[in-house]
Amino acid sequence: MASNKLSFILSTFILVVYQCVIPLNAQLQVGFYNGVCDFVEIMIKEEVRDAFNLDRGVAAGLVRMHFHDCFVRGCDGSVLIDSTPSNQAEKDAPANNPSLRGFEVIDDAKSRLEFLCPGIVSCADILAYAARDSVEITGGPGYDVPAGRRDGRISSSREASANLPSPAFGVNQLIQAFANKGLRPDEMVTLSGAHTIGRSHCISFSNRLFNFNTTTTQDPSMDPSYAAQLAQQCPQGSISNPNLVVPMDPSTPTIMDTCYYDNILANRGLFTSDQTLLTNPSTANQVIQNAQNPLLWQNKFADAMVRMGQIGVLTGDAGEIRATCRVINN
Numbered sequence: 547m548a549s550n551k552l553s554f555i556l557s558t559f560i561l562v563v564y565q566c567v568i569p570l571n572a573q574l575q576v577g578f579y580n581g582v583c584d585f586v587e588i589m590i591k592e593e594v595r596d597a598f599n600l601d602r603g604v605a606a607g608l609v610r611m612h613f614h615d616c617f618v619r620g621c622d623g624s625v626l627i628d629s630t631p632s633n634q635a636e637k638d639a640p641a642n643n644p645s646l647r648g649f650e651v652i653d654d655a656k657s658r659l660e661f662l663c664p665g666i667v668s669c670a671d672i673l674a675y676a677a678r679d680s681v682e683i684t685g686g687p688g689y690d691v692p693a694g695r696r697d698g699r700i701s702s703s704r705e706a707s708a709n710l711p712s713p714a715f716g717v718n719q720l721i722q723a724f725a726n727k728g729l730r731p732d733e734m735v736t737l738s739g740a741h742t743i744g745r746s747h748c749i750s751f752s753n754r755l756f757n758f759n760t761t762t763t764q765d766p767s768m769d770p771s772y773a774a775q776l777a778q779q780c781p782q783g784s785i786s787n788p789n790l791v792v793p794m795d796p797s798t799p800t801i802m803d804t805c806y807y808d809n810i811l812a813n814r815g816l817f818t819s820d821q822t823l824l825t826n827p828s829t830a831n832q833v834i835q836n837a838q839n840p841l842l843w844q845n846k847f848a849d850a851m852v853r854m855g856q857i858g859v860l861t862g863d864a865g866e867i868r869a870t871c872r873v874i875n876n
Contacts, residue, residue: 573861574692578671583663587675587691593655594679597648602800605680606744607648612677613740613854614642615670617727618709620858622698623670626652626871629703639706644788645747649872651676656871669871670695674855681851684743686802689848691855696865699874713750713817717826720819727857733850735823735832739843741816742806743799745791748780751817756782767821769813776816792816807837 579586597604615625618636625642626649629635637646652672659667671693682688711723724734754765755777764773779792793799794816795806806820810833815821823829836843866875 574694574856574859576690576692578693579667583659583666586659586663586667589658589662590655590672590675591679593651593658594676594683597651597654598680598683602684603745604648604651605684605800606740607646608651608673608676608680609740610744611646611648611652612673613737614646614706614710615673616854616857617711617723618702618706619698619700620860621670621674621695621855622858622860622865623668623673623695623868623871624698624701625706626669626673627701627874628872633701634703635701636703636706637701639703639710641706641710641712642703645750648676652871656868660869665867665869667867668695668697668865669868670697670859672871677855678851681802681847684800684802687844687848689852692852694859694861696860696862697868697871697874698860698865711819713746713819714753715819715822717822717829720822721826721829727854729850729854729857731829732832732846733853735829736836736843736846736850737854738820738823739804739806739836739847740802741820742795742804743802744794745799746794746816747788748785748790748792751776752780752782752785754818755780756785765818765821767813768815772814804837804840804843807833807843811837 594605594608611625612621614636615621615623618624625636625646627635627637629638636642637649652669655672655676656667656669659672671691674691674693674695678689678691711720715723720734721731724731724737729737754768755773756763758765764770764777776792780790784790795809797805797809809815810820810823813821815823823833836846868875
């Protein structure tokens with residue numbers, strides 16, 4: 547009897563351990579390039595570091611680029627493809643142009659990798675690694691990136707406009723947009739914390755500063771002193787100027803921290819999509835938790851980035867391994 551009980555306990559323990567080591571996506575693997583293109587992650591990290599040393603804002607650009615890639619046709623590197631005379635690509639959609647940056651970092655990494663191990667490393671994986679390195683170099687958490695993505699062959703600005711969440715979205719629209727990609731509301735709030743680094747063009751939030759509605763000029767949910775500061779930085783007659791940008795987190799614009807959530811609690815969220823997180827009890831609670839516990843947010847952010855990086859991936863024989871990230875193979 548005791549022997550049977552012991553066998554049952556051991557079997558249960560083995561099953562639990564086995565369940566714990568099953569990868570989130572059995573087709574993506576940590577260390578995917580081991581033995582076929584060694585040092586791939588080191589090379590990409592070097593390119594990110596070199597670019598960051600020249601321009602600290604490039605890290606935020608690469609994180610955002612990965613997000614914008616994954617939300618359109620999945621994480622397939624389609625955001626990297628250039629437009630052609632017959633097709634306007636994702637990167638030229640209003641949500642991406644002129645705001646996305648960091649393409650040259652991916653180009654440089656791809657060039658090095660093609661020289662050493664041609665036809666092996668996908669552009670989609672390079673972007674996922676570069677986003678992780680950007681999070682880490684700005685003070686955020688490091689995390690393992692499961693790889694094995696293949697590159698897509700289709701890139702459409704129309705699809706980008708249809709799938710990317712707008713900075714004018716309310717909380718219910720955000721929840722639905724993330725649910726459409728298999729992500730939970732708490733993961734949406736966690737990933738929104740990436741707005742703690744980077745910058746925004748004035749046109750993305752100017753609706754909150756001027757002619758908000760028929761009864762008020764400025765969005766009443768925005769701290770008046772912050773609104774006045776932004777109105778000075780983004781004069782009403784110049785909001786479409788592509789050279790006018792402001793930091794999304796004025797206090798620590800190049801550090802991956804939880805000041806983003808502090809700003810929201812102080813009614814200093816830059817976008818409607820930031821401040822709206824306080825209008826839902828569940829998402830508001832997540833904002834408070836993240837603001838109060840930076841380590842908890844870092845752990846959740848790392849997990850959410852891994853989950854996001856598996857949206858709609860192409861694996862096996864699907865897609866291709868592009869020789870150049872900007873152009874699909876012939």
